Amino acid sequence: MPRPEVRIVTFSIDGREVQAPEGVMLVDGAKHGDVEIPVFCYEPKLGQPVGACRMCLVEIEGIPKLQTACSTPVKDGMVVHTQTTRVREAQNSVVEFLLVNHPLDCPVCDKGGECPLQDITFGWGRGISRMVEPKRHFKKPLELSPLIAIDRERCILCYRCVRFSQEVSEDYQLILHERGAQSYVGTFDSHPYVAPFSGNIIELCPVGALTSRPYRFRARPWDIEGAGTVCTLCPSQCNVELTVRDERVLRVLGRDHADVDDGWLCDKGRFAYQAIHSEERIVEPLVRDGDQLRPASWERALSAAASALGKARGSVGALAGGTTTNEEAFLLQRLVREGLGSADVDSRIDGSPMPLELQRALAAPALGATVPDIEFAHTVLVLGTEPVDDAPILDLRIRKGVRRRGVQLAVATPRPSSLDRNAKLWLRYAPGAEHAFLAALEAALGASGDVDRLCAVADADPKAVRALADLLGEDGRGDVVILWGERVGAAALPALLNVAGRLGLAEREGAGLLEVPASANGRGLREAGMQPNAGPGLSEVAAAGRSAQQIAAAAADGELAALYLLHTDPIRDGADAPLWRRALARASTVIAHSAFLTDELREHATVVFPAESYAEKEGTVTHPDGRLQRLRPGIGHPGSVRAEWSVLAELERAVSVRVPQGDTNGHSSPLTGPMATRQLVEAVPFYAGLTLEEIGGRGVRWQERAAAEAFPAGPAGPFDVGEPTPVASPHGALRLGTFRSIWAAPEVEHAPALKFLARSATLEVSPADAERLGIENGDRVRVGNDDRSVEARAAIRGNAPAGTVFLDAGLPAGGASELVDGTPVSVDRAGVEVTA
Amino acid sequence: MSVARYDHGSRIPGWDDAVDLSKDPASIPDPALTPVPAELRQQIEAAMARYPDFRSAAIPALHAAQELHGWCSPEAIEQVACVMRLTPAYLTAVVGFYDMFESKPVGRNTVYVCTNISCSLRGARELHAAVQQAAGDDPDFNVRAFECLGACDIAPMASVNGAYVGPLELSDAERIVEQLRAGEDVLPEKQLLRRKVADPRASTDAPALFDDEDRA
Amino acid sequence: MSELLLFKDIDEPGLASREVYERRGGYESLKRALRMPREEVLQNLLDSGLRGRGGAGFAMGKKASFLPKGTMDKYLVCNADESEPGTFKDRELMQKSPHMLVEGMIIAAYAADANRSFIYIRGEYQQQAEILERAIEEARSAGYLGERILGSDHSLSLVLHRGAGAYICGEETGLLDSLEGKRGNPRLKPPFPANQGLYQGPTLINNVETLATVPHIIRLGGQEYAKLGTETSTGTKLVSVSGNVQRPGNYEIELGIPAREIIFGLAGGPERGRDVKFWFPGGSSSPVLTPAELDLPYDFDSMAKAGSMLGSGAIIVVDDSQSVVDVALTLAKFYRHESCGKCTPCREGTNWTVKMLQRVESGEATPMDLDIIASVQEQIMGNCLCVLGDAMAMPVASMVSKFRDEFEAHIETRRAQLGLGEPTEPTPLEAVGVGS
Ligand SMILES: Cc1cc2nc3c(=O)[nH]c(=O)nc-3n(C[C@H](O)[C@H](O)[C@H](O)COP(=O)(O)O)c2cc1C
């Protein structure tokens, strides 16, 4: 769908000629003439204006009644007055009405000082009250959820919060009860309002009615400072503003970026800041001393690490994930490759490496879709990812596209998706069957291949696959965006590229592919060279190293002496926890950058460097759509935490990476953060010339810069799809699918406010299987395959496909990675033997 | 000067309620975990089929659920939510908006006494008090003062389980309650459906509206 | 007085059945209309000058002509919410002659080229809903509803939808939200329902009486119908008379006859020994008129000129035994109860007005509070999202201004009863020197 073109119109406001884009609402248009019209209920992010609060009444010549400026689009030649007596009186009246029942408890209100109601009362109120009747009184504050408090006395019933819940996040949990002057905000039968995006209502509330429980009474607006940066807890990389007081992050707010987050945050991004100041956080280097890790000076820690790594030269495997910046990844791979003589670096901790030519084909600038493309596409296909878990903010963007712009949504996933309800078409295939599914889709789009046979291999409904092909292939009807999850696996990629080719995605401006990487800076890490088969800038490497999985196997077999873990816990993030446990136990050296100790680190780490939180970091990250964004330190380092780029640079120096000192071509280890960025940019041809200034506060997509020409083009398709391996069709046993919840993250477990959301193993079972196995909802069950098993709580899901169960991944222990991937499982009621 | 406290409404049920943090968030009930009586399910599905957008069936579905459960209990709402694939909150918002939906358990016999303007000009408030008194605290009764019921011609009036009766005398209060208890037809002679139009010219023996030549 | 149209056979036994209705000439207008091109039917409606009987008095034909042309689904919605206090005419029509409404709807839908229709009936009208449901079923089985009605190119579905008790659902956009299964909050206008109404589609909304008049217009011809009544208030109108009169009930009158004739001639006036103190000419939302205005012609324009409105045609008579304070408070409470709460001036204004009137009633107010009451009504009027706020503000303001003496006397008497003594006027607020 082409984005609407903007025409500029001229209208008059308070006697001034003002130009504004046609169709914008008068309140926004007025700003072009520096006229402020007060609003409460108006918030364009929430969709169509509702015109409820009546604060924005203005006089428009030719219309007898006052009009709401929030809902009246500007038109050429319109003559508007905002300063007449009539308008003044209307504004005064609305303020008076809003205050008749307001408690005016500003001195003890969290919103005081940053409250639109205060500001508007000051600017447009009459300044007196004529109300002598008793006001409405409510008990206050009350819990609305573990995260949000509600003070109903202060509520001005502007509807923003309920509109958010109903029309943006679509969880539809928050409602208005009753009617008229008795209306109040609440939930069904006193259930808490818990949903992935609930915290946004705190920011939306124009008064102090909805407040953050973790932030309540922590600061007043005049003691705090705002610091803009980027949240790196997931690939959405939302732009945030940290509220800082005394070097502590007290709050995280959105920093509206229409091309990234659309102004929203998920609750992990909003509340996990508490983990930064967790008591359990590691804030000084730890060095192994016998069977103990002990605090040590930086000198000792660095030299211990350097000497251990030096000894392991040629036998080092390194992984980076989590909040690792581009610079850190670049330095780490250089350290390992050039300093330690090993090619074993990877950032796909639970994946398999992707052939370089496929990567290049996939990352081709013409094929890349942007975040806003999701909203303006004709059709969006969500493939093998659950956005709300994997990149939450994209979930909202998809919903917005469907709801407000008529995007047709298709969902193809093994596990039922929360987007199914919004989808024009959804279909299921067996876990791990992306290869077969995409081959079938390609065939349904007209390629050679037997749709029915391939569908049988994928365990997908051929009718649905054909319908999907029809939906995507509708010729000339518009742009298709495919949002695909990295976890679909390398084998599926040729078929994905062929589908993209058949749909002509590269030829259309608003169409393309958008990958959801498994880790927050997945794209940046790869482009910085953190993969076994590619160096910085997706360059060829002389000899490919080991992938993450191979590193684990090699270490477990004693073929690798040292492991270097930058912001990743492979037990949690990897595909095979038992293997990683063996690898960590067997490796003679384990160097980790980590914010928290895990059991394995406690037992096996040689040196643990305290990791920075993103709030302390300096550097860049690359958004899944190629936007380089800048992290800026909002607070100083706690304890003796140091910048991690500098730790890596120190190690480079210590193991004397063989680069001539003082060579300005980026070949000396950096001495400052910007210098690290410069070296990265010099090493990645398609980042060439980028500066931190250019990236600025809004970021820049490298595809949109001239240097993009230097991108190493991949081969043109079609690609050889190969023969998909059939997924296991178990007899009596069940297929295992996995998912990683948005809450399966260390930051959640270490933020007191979010702890209640921390995941424990849950097994989703279809009603048919549950009945067959004699399982009731909530039962403890044992899930196992081969000789491995974990305990989980059974959750019966009416829409789960029979024959497949889904188990939590991403847990610190006891999750899906304890089991053997791709092998059928049996499920027993713990203690009770149930024959399958 | 003493300031009397009027019914200024600081004690509306719900206003002072916090949520119960031990509960799970209320999303759309899972059909696998929410048993719905077959007849209710069928009524709701039939209602949904009547409209271009299934959500239009919210009010009919809630009427049916209230009929079955006696009030819009959380359980009733969950059942409707499950069949309609809506969140229970959606339906709760609807329930709270409309006067005829009960959000607390009530007696089966519903008596709405109109106390709006035309009826109150003819003694409705006293009538309401009388009916309330007659019903006493019998849990089978749900006596409510109601806004204008659209029958001011029989003021003061009441709607007794949906049947309109009036004009009522204070003495009718007892009879209404007794007849309801006995399961009898309530005040047959005062039922609106049996009443003629007031306009004296609306006679029944006037000639047909159409002349014969007008017919096709 | 001219012949009756709507009430002609209204008490005929069994009229609610198709058989009797047809015997009385029912559905002949439909047949006639379907033989005409759509445009001609619409022209008849335009010619008839019929103004909406639901309250706003907007020309029905004109509204029908606003619907865009095209093949999209278009909707006709009959507003049978009838909740305006004092109004009970639609109920009479639906319960006694449901087919008249059904027939009118089929014709109106034909004129507006609507293919789906709904009757939104207030939930309290349970018995009427049952009667209507039967009539719709009968009409359907007779082929008056469904695909290609009577062999024409007109198709129409009709669904009866019961509300659940909310006055605001009579407001046309609140009705639409309610019919869509939501809380019945009015919508911002524009867009108007004719362009974006039910399910975002073009929608014509009319009152029961308006639609029930349509068959008569077709029978008489639009121009002929327009000869009834006055030039700008054509036709006959059902008037619901209630309150302090001897024969409350519905009367069909030709628009333009003196109000006195209705209140006294037809409804018998107040009980012997009582006089009219004031009267609402068009439901409880209309500003009250005094006995001096009883001789005005009862039509849209005359009522408007007198500062009130004909509204739904519901006359409520209040005699001199009643207290104006009590009437004002009863009404204000009603509107407070019915305010949907969406917009500020209505939600807060109705609530505050009730509180102030309660103080007046109990004697704790001072005459200055009457000024505040009046000023709050001013602040409500014209500033709300829909006109429910105005519906309270207008009659309350009219009572306070026309019966100020009685309000003051009431305060004084009550104060004396409470032993509060003379009210002391507080310092005028302007003197405090704050604000603008
Ligand atoms: C608060 C309010 C309540 C209303 N109630 C009704 C009603 O009960 N019945 C009705 O026909 N119109 C009612 N109306 C008028 C409708 O909004 C609308 O004007 C009418 O249904 C249009 O039909 P008509 O043109 O045939 O009169 C109400 C309006 C308002 C503002």
Ligand code: SF4
């Ligand atoms: S709680 Fe806040 S956002 Fe919600 S309706 Fe009240 S004032 Fe508006």
Ligand code: FES
């Ligand atoms: S901002 Fe326009 S009505 Fe609320």
